[in-house]
């Protein structure tokens with residue numbers, strides 16, 4: 001039997017922005033260096049487990065949404081992306097906690113650190129949140145922020161002078177760097193499969209993530225993933241980014257708020273259809289969830 005000839009999977013919308021620099025913060029950027037696979041690669045891998053079946057676009061969409069909804073994640077590992085990123089060290093420190101990516105970072109033992117730091121504008125100093133110890137809420141008055149911004153610049157310039165002085169005296173770069181601030185930018189190649197990228201975006205596009213890393217994650221999602229794998233992007237938004245988890249107690253409380261007379265099969269079906277749950281399977285799953293909440 002003659003072997004089936006395959007065509008390399010590509011994503012024309014992503015090809016268009018390959019290498020293009022997207023600016024983030026004041027001096028950071030992200031650009032796509034390379035990628036492998038597209039929405040069809042996910043479907044193709046999943047069909048190995050489910051059999052071939054029909055092959056229309058809407059079937060592909062339904063299958064991707066099913067996989068995302070049910071955490072059948074391995075087909076998403078068939079796609080891969082490599083980004084070149086420039087990030088301040090404090091955000092990078094959070095970024096590389098995601099262990100499932102491959103990283104190659106510029107070496108400040110080998111190369112002199114560039115005089116590039118993230119700077120904060122007078123109206124961009126965030127206040128400590130009172131209800132989330134890790135978060136921020138609102139902004140410091142601009143008149144007070146002016147002074148902080150001037151002080152920041154002085155501190156950064158001083159740190160740079162101290163660093164340069166050590167370098168000029170022949171101190172090793174690996175030691176000269178030790179007092180540079182966390183606002184210093186670093187650069188890296190970051191390669192990750194789509195399953196783990198989805199996990200990264202779920203955690204880092206979420207409102208609890210720090211604004212700086214959230215800015216990078218949102219750009220990766222909205223500018224890159226949306227072009228690369230549009231069906232997966234939509235499923236990600238519906239089932240991860242904009243979805244919520246409910247605890248047993250929360251389900252109990254909600255069950256007390258639901259009027260049992262308003263949850264007939266027909267009514268739920270029409271609501272589901274209005275909200276764009278177009279497949280039968282998805283509507284049936286929705287009705288099952290409502291039944292679980294109402295305890296019927």
Ligand SMILES: Cc1cc2nc3c(=O)[nH]c(=O)nc-3n(C[C@H](O)[C@H](O)[C@H](O)COP(=O)(O)OP(=O)(O)OC[C@H]3O[C@@H](n4cnc5c(N)ncnc54)[C@H](O)[C@@H]3O)c2cc1C
Nearest residue numbers: 094096097098099100101134196199200203204208209210
């Ligand atoms: C809002 C927010 C606040 C945070 N605050 C803190 C903090 O205060 N202190 C702190 O230290 N970190 C903090 N983190 C980092 C967080 O705890 C995770 O380390 C980080 O988000 C990476 O997530 P991950 O381990 O799931 O991702 P990855 O490292 O990419 O791993 C992906 C998945 O692979 C599996 N995996 C990977 N490695 C292992 C392993 N060794 N054993 C078992 N399973 C593994 C897990 O299922 C994991 O979810 C915070 C993160 C967020 C989003």
